[in-house]
Amino acid sequence: MPDARRSLARWARSPVVVAAGAVALTAGVAGVLLALGGYDPWAAASAAAVGAFGSPEAVLSITAVRAVPLVLTGLGVTLAFRAGTWNIGAEGQLYAGAVAGVWVGLVGGGLPGWVLVPVLLGAACVGGALWASVPILMKLRLGVSEVITSLLMSFVAINLAAYMVHGPLQEPRGVFPQTAPIAEAARLPALVPGTRLHVGALIALALAAALWWFLRETRFGFQVRAVGASRTAAAVAGRIDADRVMLFAFLTSGALAGLAGGVQVAGVTYALYEGLSPGWGYTAIAVALLAGLHPLGVLVTGLLFGALDAGAAAMQREAAVPAVWATAVQALVILAVLALGRAQRHLRAEVVRV
């Protein structure tokens, strides 16, 4: 194969090309739609850019802070998808983790921070994994697809959190639908003094690296990828216990989403309230797909969607574009990744054939 063709083949295989193309395509389509809606796309874009990246304060206190739960849930979705399981319920697992975490933060006031923080985050992981256990066990034991069940569990979790902040965990005066602030010792310290960026960012960074290493270098990580590629082939040719691999991947996926809820409570809000998450569990799907299901890519795309979230708020303030457009943009990103992924595969097939 001549060099030019080989480089074209390599280029056509790169997930970075798809991701960059998807972002460009989304920006174009969103711009046209905004213009059709009677908004000024340039004003909206510049307001969003300034809101997300305009100052060190914006980058560290808003964009990066919002990226933390997106990276954590995005890693969770990545792991589940890599194993060939559809965890569409990260939103509910996040809430389950937040409820468990905030409970620890409220009752553990007497404990020192070096005990309380790990216990809180651990409880959040357990809460998320517990929530994820229902759909994956229904899949493996009863043969019910996890797609709908994981989604339905999210609605249950959101109502559970609402019940908690109106009932058992409501702040003592019983006025506001939220919990009392968690103990000082349970809070994550700031990472950069004077900003809102907390140690949770380091946790997200470390877990992304850990997941990358796990999938790439470990035997069990290989099994996850094998099962994701073909459950039957992995079971028959590789003698892999596919059920066990999927159970592990899905529960860990839920734990990561639960951790996102715990980190948000311990690092940012210090309390639980309704609407804690603006749909991070769903955005996580866009985060993971845009990253090509690569854990290190999730760091980049998580930051990108954190910026979108931060930018959307600024867009609403400065350019009067409803922030709900950010949700629509997430949908466009997923569709663009899908379309370009198909086009790329087509191109690759062409190049190889000739």
Add this chain to the structure above:
Amino acid sequence: MSDAALVLFLEASVRLGVPLALAALGEAITERSGVINIGLEGSLIAGALGGALASLALGSGEAGVLAGAGAGLVVALVFAAFSVGLGTDQIITGTAITLGGLGFTGAVYQASFGAGGAALTLPTLPALRIPVLADIPWIGTALFAQAPTAYLAYLLAPALWYFLFRTPWGLELRACGEHPDAARAAGVRVLRVRLAATLFGGALAGLAGAHLALAHAGTFAENMSAGRGFIAIAVVALGRWNPMLVLIAALFFGAAAALQFLLQAVGLDLPYQFFLALPYVVTLAALAGRVGRARAPAALALPWPKPS
């Protein structure tokens, strides 16, 4: 418990069951052709907004219902362009369509009525009382004093059953969902059938959304579909992809959603969120306890032709 409370409960069961029935009947046809449309929720919310805007503009609930079906169809067209046309993964595409449906309807709603949204009062779809039948004790008003969309659901179920299992077109459609290669070899245009089935499902989901806005709530609110599209997909599996059973299952889930009226009438003092969560819990329990599990169409959710 008073009789009045029971009648109220039965009436609410049907009123809440009808949107599930319409959406699930459409999805049953879509799934029989081999396509699972997780984006049903997007069609539903688009139908609710389309129905609300059209009924406001034209001052007629009936026009709203038609517009709702149209809006649901347009959303399904986007889904089909990707999942049927390009052969993209149906689960991921559907998730994107749901997100996009919720996002774009929110954007359109806020653009039309301001950032906070107005408390809309819509020209509603009035109940149509069927003489004689509506006078049957207990179930008469529940079943036969409903919005016209309810009667559509009653009639569609047997009609779709006949279509699926007694006509050559129904056979072709099912062949696309069971064995698309064989269907193709027999001369069936698989993609065209899947496209039509998906659009039909989207239109019915849009109709279901319009029913929610115009016959049930009398207003539009962001995210008002509240996961009904997903429950409808569960209803299809519980009804074993058979339109008659799907209708019955949908009415059962309507009853689960209406249970709050009954329990409140009995004086059971449970937290509000318990009632909100109940339909999802009942759906999960029903999926878990489904006896004699039916087999899904063999080619469900598999893109065709097989991606290279």
